[in-house]
Amino acid sequence: MGPPGAGKGTQAKVVAEHFGVPAISTGDIFRANVSQGTPLGVEAKRYMDAGEYVPDEITNRMVRNRIDESDAAQGFLLDGYPRTLAQVEELDGMIKFTGHKLDAVLSVVVDKDEVVKRLLQRAQIEGRADDTEDVIRRRQEVYAEQTEPLIGVYRDRNLLIEVDGMGEVDEVTKRIFDALDAVPQS
Numbered sequence: 001m002g003p004p005g006a007g008k009g010t011q012a013k014v015v016a017e018h019f020g021v022p023a024i025s026t027g028d029i030f031r032a033n034v035s036q037g038t039p040l041g042v043e044a045k046r047y048m049d050a051g052e053y054v055p056d057e058i059t060n061r062m063v064r065n066r067i068d069e070s071d072a073a074q075g076f077l078l079d080g081y082p083r084t085l086a087q088v089e090e091l092d093g094m095i096k097f098t099g100h101k102l103d104a105v106l107s108v109v110v111d112k113d114e115v116v117k118r119l120l121q122r123a124q125i126e127g128r129a130d131d132t133e134d135v136i137r138r139r140q141e142v143y144a145e146q147t148e149p150l151i152g153v154y155r156d157r158n159l160l161i162e163v164d165g166m167g168e169v170d171e172v173t174k175r176i177f178d179a180l181d182a183v184p185q186s
């Protein structure tokens with residue numbers, strides 16, 4: 001977990017590879033659907049371009065289908081999900097059904113101003129449609145309103161690991177590995 005621009009996607013790929021599980025990124029799946037022009041992509045794009053969350057029902061169904069695929073049978077890393085309290089409940093149901101359990105929830109902690117700076121830089125390089133300044137601001141608001149409360153939920157479940165997300169990518173990766181080394185794997 002972490003606000004937009006925290007570097008979740010970058011770290012998720014490295015961490016997932018290290019543990020030999022797929023990184024399941026809802027943002028990436030939505031973007032792939034948008035670029036392929038699928039019905040899901042057409043629907044999701046309206047929300048993404050405005051910096052809003054795609055409705056839970058759509059997102060939940062998509063994640064459910066993805067974790068049903070065979071490469072996720074031994075485990076998976078979720079990037080960008082859950083992002084709402086309703087998604088937390090839905091995920092609980094999904095993993096109960098598949099027999100998985102959550103080993104850890106990793107929160108990448110960053111400085112708000114730094115995050116906005118990174119996103120504006122990414123906007124120039126990648127030209128993502130949801131990286132304009134207004135949309136970036138809206139995404140930060142939506143994160144604070146809908147997703148930040150999830151940190152407390154997972155802290156209460158003793159699953160939360162907070163890692164300092166400032167500094168070089170490699171430094172952050174090292175902190176994540178060190179933190180995860182201490183977690184017993186299911």
Ligand code: ADP
Pocket residue numbers: 003004005008026027028030047048049051052053054055056059079080081082083084087130139
């Ligand atoms: P970020 O830069 O915020 O980490 P992502 O690439 O994870 O962005 O997601 C991009 C967009 O995809 C979000 O702004 C949102 O519209 C949509 N999205 C991704 N994950 C979810 C989710 N779990 N629930 C609802 N919408 C989501």
